[in-house]
Amino acid sequence: MIILGIETSCDDTCAAIIEVELSKKNGGGSPSFDFNEDGFKILSNIVSSQVKVHRKYGGVFPSLAKREHQKNLAPVIAKAIKAGKIKNEKGKERPEEIKQKEKELKDIFTKDDGFLKTVLSFLKKTKKPKIDALAVTIGPGLEPSLWQGINFSRALSLWWDLPIIPINHIEGHILANFIIDRKILPEKIDDLFPAICLIASGGHTQLVLMERIGSYRTLGESRDDAAGECLDKTARILGLSYPGGPIIYEIAKNFKPEKSKITVKLPRPMIFSKNYDFSFSGLKTAVLYEFKKREIKTQRSKEYIRAMAYEIQKSIIDTLTYKTLKAAKLFQARSIIMGGGVTANEDLKKRFLEETPKLYPQALFLSPAKNLSTDNAAMVCIAALFNLDKITSWKNLEADANLRIR
Numbered sequence: 001m002i003i004l005g006i007e008t009s010c011d012d013t014c015a016a017i018i019e020v021e022l023s024k025k026n027g028g029g030s031p032s033f034d035f036n037e038d039g040f041k042i043l044s045n046i047v048s049s050q051v052k053v054h055r056k057y058g059g060v061f062p063s064l065a066k067r068e069h070q071k072n073l074a075p076v077i078a079k080a081i082k083a084g085k086i087k088n089e090k091g092k093e094r095p096e097e098i099k100q101k102e103k104e105l106k107d108i109f110t111k112d113d114g115f116l117k118t119v120l121s122f123l124k125k126t127k128k129p130k131i132d133a134l135a136v137t138i139g140p141g142l143e144p145s146l147w148q149g150i151n152f153s154r155a156l157s158l159w160w161d162l163p164i165i166p167i168n169h170i171e172g173h174i175l176a177n178f179i180i181d182r183k184i185l186p187e188k189i190d191d192l193f194p195a196i197c198l199i200a201s202g203g204h205t206q207l208v209l210m211e212r213i214g215s216y217r218t219l220g221e222s223r224d225d226a227a228g229e230c231l232d233k234t235a236r237i238l239g240l241s242y243p244g245g246p247i248i249y250e251i252a253k254n255f256k257p258e259k260s261k262i263t264v265k266l267p268r269p270m271i272f273s274k275n276y277d278f279s280f281s282g283l284k285t286a287v288l289y290e291f292k293k294r295e296i297k298t299q300r301s302k303e304y305i306r307a308m309a310y311e312i313q314k315s316i317i318d319t320l321t322y323k324t325l326k327a328a329k330l331f332q333a334r335s336i337i338m339g340g341g342v343t344a345n346e347d348l349k350k351r352f353l354e355e356t357p358k359l360y361p362q363a364l365f366l367s368p369a370k371n372l373s374t375d376n377a378a379m380v381c382i383a384a385l386f387n388l389d390k391i392t393s394w395k396n397l398e399a400d401a402n403l404r405i406r
């Protein structure tokens, strides 16, 4: 089975193609393919980042993100098909059929003539590739962004007569962990559960109890800013560029607290609260006050910025690790699973790799490769494999900015 996945929930325009040999012995149950066989391949995984466009705002600007997705989707999908070396389907469409489809396309893009033109031009010059299904993120995310990927997918589905699988972005981040070396996973996939999943990205910070694939319970989440949002906003306060996470990581790397004369102490909001919720806006405010105290430019030396970056990152890592491990203990987790851009952070991974075996030798720590932690469409494809029962027609797809994983 070949699946083309599309992801536009925030500011990255992503398309990927995977090929999987569906296992007959599972008889349609979930998982519907065999993990222990090498029957799963990422044929292409293309991401077009809008970082440069949003940099001057220090965060994602929704109307710009929409415009960029409209510009990028056609080339990104074309690149995914080319890089995946996907063959074309034989056979020609009849002119009257094309006319009818063009009419229906107008219903998809009622308020958007410009995008309709772009999509139609792509459809007319792209031969139908040999794929079996489409998958697209329907939420959660920024509504204007989500709709662009959804509408492009609806058009592809109509034009190429393909079914679509709607995907929850958060489940995609969790299931991206299954695109790893199969040898790391236990022989029986059920031996991973219950799992505690930490999703930390620019839009979300959530702790999720996963009883099995497809069964999730949100234990807690951020009441205000997400962890990534906090990194992006505090980086801006410090005069650093967007996105904040990777730059703060790079700068913090060069700070050695034992050798420095500068110490800054920032709070770890809600770290010891009884629930599993998070709060990062207090940390952002503390950074702002601390930075303002040093009005004189000389007090904001490079070493001071390094000390701040180090402490901001440490505050976030302390909080995420403490709460995740607390949940792992309570629910006797057999694995700890990461997802989302912030979990691409090497120091966060290092901390979990150090602490998990000390506290829970029986629990496996899973974290996807960097390009599968941040937004991508390969995760949408793999999530599709576990949601084959949700296959639907393009007519039934809608964006849901607040979609829950439950």
Ligand code: KG4
Pocket: 010, 200, 201, 202, 203, 204, 227, 228, 229, 231, 232, 243, 244, 245, 246, 249, 340, 341, 342, 343, 344, 345, 346, 373, 374, 375
């Ligand atoms: O999952 P993602 O790509 O998009 C959303 O769904 O939001 O996450 C983006 C977030 C940004 O806030 C970015 O600053 C953060 O992930 N991020 C990182 C790193 N790479 C990206 N944070 C910490 N360390 C990193 N290496």
Ligand code: ZN
Pocket: 169, 173, 201, 202, 340, 341, 374, 375
């Ligand atoms: Zn994400």
